[in-house]
Amino acid sequence: MEIRQSFLAQLSYLEGAVPSPDRLPSLLATSCFEVLPVAAASISVFSTDGFRFPVGASSARAAYAERLQFTTGEGPALDLRADGDGILADETVVSSCWPLFHERLFVETPFRAVAAFPVIAGADVFAAVDLYFTSADDLRRLPLSDALAVVSIIGERLADAMEYRDRWTDNPVSASRSVTATAVRMLAAATKSSTEDALRRLQTRAAAARITVDAFADAVVSGRVSLDDLTLAGAGRPAAADEHASREVTHDVSCR
Structure with a gap:
């Protein structure tokens, strides 16, 4: 209950400073960064044809990390399933499951671990919440129950604001x-x-x-x-991209 109250209080503060429903996903991502022990956070939504659109990020680096997943065609957020609680991946997992993403993420950003959680609408993954960490130890210290509580609130707030969905991409x-x-x-x-x-x-x-x-x-x-x-x-695809996929994880993970 404490993390829920902290998140909603932070979100309310940001909404008061930036009173615009268009900015809701960015405010949600920033609130994640403020109340969870993470280095950055981003939120993306999926169109009806599965195309991924970034709609909110706590920083430019978080936005760039999302673009690296989309560019390489692999990464934890792209492997989320509606029946899974999420994916927690340290360097060992990232390098073995998504080698192309690993190569660029670890060279081009300070992030060394990633957590991704699905936002569910009906039976489908409607959106993804990515949390980034600068060390594997920081990932291990993430209170999973707090992260899931925050993701649940994000799902609620996005669902309540669906009428503004087309305007979330106005960034x-x-x-x-x-x-x-x-x-x-x-x-x-x-x-x-x-x-x-x-x-x-x-x-x-x-x-x-x-x-x-x-x-x-x-x-x-x-x-x-x-x-x-x-x-x-x-046509092809990025080298090695067909060789792996991820699976739902908690703290121990192996590729499907």
Whole structure:
């Protein structure tokens, strides 16, 4: 009960300072950072076709870590299941389950462990809450019951504000993901392939260029990278991405 009261009090304070329902996911992520022993937090929602949109982050680094999961096509938030409580992953788990994500996360951010929790709507994962840590010890010290209580509140508040869902993506990070969705549709039409194949093609090229898929997609939509160039490239997926998947965990984890 104490963590629930602390979270709601922090959220109420932030909502008073920034009275805008458009900013609710960012305020929820910031409240996570303030009341849980984490280095950063982010929230993303899934569209009806499974496309992931970042809607809130406690910091620019948290937002970038989300983009790395989307760029590599792997990571704990992408493997969440509606029947699972969440995934807690230290470096050993991240490196064995999601090697591409591990490589970039540990080089490009200060984060060394991740926890991801599903926000459930009906029988589906509607959103994901990612918590980031700068050490495995910090992850082990996370009170799981507190984290689950906070995620439950986030689900409640998001469900109550669904009428504003289209406006949650009115931020620079979400806008760049919308550009990626446009690039996926363009490439799928040009190659007469599925959107899943088109996204994998973009992810592969972004990984080769060591940039985010959102940045690469912007180059495609703006014409700096031609569709002709992409249609000549193999679809594929990022190397090693087919070799692993994650499983629901508590503190001990192995890949499915």
